[in-house]
Amino acid sequence: MSSAGDIAPAAVEARGWGWRHASRLAWALRDVSLHIEPGERVLLLGASGAGKSTLLHGLAGVLGGDEEGEVEGELLIDGIPAAAARGRTGLVLQDPDSQVILARVGDDVAFGCENLGIPRDEIWRRVDAALDAVGLDVPRDRATKALSGGQKQRLALAGSLAMQPGLLLLDEPTANLDPDGVLEVREAVERMLAAQRTTLIVVEHRLDVWLPLIDRVIVIGDDGGGAGVIADGHPDTVLAAQGERLARAGVWVPGRAPQYPPPPSSPPGEVLIGARDLAVARVRGTTVAAGIDVNVRAGSVLAITGPNGVGKSTLGLTLAGLLPPAGGDLIASDALAGDAGPYPIRWASRQLLTRIGTVFQEPEHQLLASTVQGELAIGPRSLGLPEAEIADRTDELLQRLRLDRLAKANPYTLSGGEKRRLTVAAALATRPRVLVLDEPTFGQDARTWQELIAMLADLRNAGSALVTVTHDLDVVTALHAEQLTLVARS
Structure with missing residues (x-):
């Protein structure tokens, strides 16, 4: 050179x-x-x-x-x-x-x-x-x-x-x-x-x-x-x-940390999803993590942490019912499943909407509509909700996540941080009892990070179960999360 x-x-x-x-x-x-x-x-x-x-x-x-x-x-x-x-x-x-x-x-x-x-x-x-x-x-x-x-x-x-x-x-x-x-x-x-x-x-x-x-x-x-x-x-x-x-203005200035929300207002509730000796894989026959025992409880946050490549996102997608377990058991409680049956992987997409919402690591992988407001309306409209209620839900989320000025914008023209907030809002629009979020804070400035964390804390306090895959250990601390750390397989 x-x-x-x-x-x-x-x-x-x-x-x-x-x-x-x-x-x-x-x-x-x-x-x-x-x-x-x-x-x-x-x-x-x-x-x-x-x-x-x-x-x-x-x-x-x-x-x-x-x-x-x-x-x-x-x-x-x-x-x-x-x-x-x-x-x-x-x-x-x-x-x-x-x-x-x-x-x-x-x-x-x-x-x-x-x-x-x-x-x-x-x-x-x-x-x-x-x-x-x-x-x-x-x-x-x-x-x-x-x-x-x-x-x-x-x-x-x-x-x-x-x-x-x-x-x-x-x-x-x-x-x-x-x-x-x-x-x-x-x-x-x-x-x-x-x-x-x-x-x-x-x-x-x-x-x-x-x-x-x-x-x-x-x-x-x-x-x-x-x-x-x-x-x-x-x-x-x-x-x-x-x-x-x-x-x-939102810049992460050293020595000026964002404000954390208060601790949980009540102890964790009932188990909504339980995993026993769970193994997970993206490709059939190629297990990336195994021997996992964990409970996802109402009113609590589970943080999945660990180095890149150990299967964190794969575990998140498995808990969300989007990938089949590679081994072991993954069971949803009656309180979550209702008449859908105990196995999330067998649920239809409409059954997942109000039970388990998912925010993928890459926002572009789940953008479907031509406008931001249209993106938020997809889930509620799939549930057959009245248009007035759909408008109420989407307007509230637009304002709370600082997306209101972008309501008519094409989602693909948003910044990375704005796309992340949009996908979080879209998952919340159907009000699922369990929310699985992969790197929910990437691309956020200090102000939007604080606001997003406050919203997740409110969901936890209202009884929702949150699962977050994250490298941002401030998220673990701020949300008083139970931490599940995956390690590389030998």
Whole structure:
């Protein structure tokens, strides 16, 4: 790989830049003006929905043309329009799986270089150097599906590094990773920056992990439709001078933790779902966790924790009646099942609606309607509820989860945090007695995190049973959850 001095870091400039999705009346963000010097390391902050990811996607040149939306102002890399400078940028997204393209590690890292027309011999020299730089010590022919979440993020970083970008863009790259995976990715970025001098822009809600690595903070206002940049400078200066204002805007400011709800108002109630010697699997014959004994009780929260790849999401989907047990017993009580029978996997979708609601790890996997309000109405309408009651339920959820201004928006144009709140709201719209949530707080700013946790605590206090799959240990503490920690199988 070329030495650090051979690769020119990119300069970034925005001049009154804004973007509006074609299906939206409101601008995703507007009036953004900033200048980033070559080689600077910037942490981009702002409330959920402020437009941070939109800005990164604009810099990466992947927002699309006129048919995708409307642009104003200028967004420049090295003085030329960002859309014409794609070869200068590398983009790493928050979801590790969404970035894996090819079946083998080496081929996946080489993919971007091949698109740039780099000679074959040079490609493989870059691939090996990139894998070494990010600390991904696996053979080129290792199957990408065999990698953990942290390893997949390092794979994505290696793919970007191999292209030798002048600008590296990281969009919440640790959002779905366990604590060890978070540190793995941060350290991989650190090694990458040591290997080549690159301008860095990181979008994250939580600052602590990235503060040692960055030298500048830029904050976009929580009204992405026109607030522009509201703070810009050295991290210590910005946080000292505007920490209180930023905390009110939803930024995760160190030392200013969100408020936790009060403890449960009553002890856990009856068992609604019981598992004995349960084994779970995504693929028949490939068990990922076994020997699980657990009860899901009314008026309580069960938190499923553990490192990436140990079967947490698979267990959640099994408890939700969406995957068959691979072994053991999973029984619903009469109080939950009623006339549906004791085995959730045998329930029809309509029977599940009022019994067990599920929020998938990836919001896009359960979006069905063309508008946010329509998404919330799908479940209640399937139950045959009167339109007036459907409207009451959806309006209440829209307001409580800060989605009311987005009621007519296409769900796919929402930010990651907004999509997460939408899928939580959609699950709540049918008022199930059990709610299974996979990473319910990812993509949330401090304000929406606090509001979402308060809503879940209210559901618990009202007698609902909650199961949350999470790496966010603050959720466990805030909800006074019983913790079930899965470990890797030997």
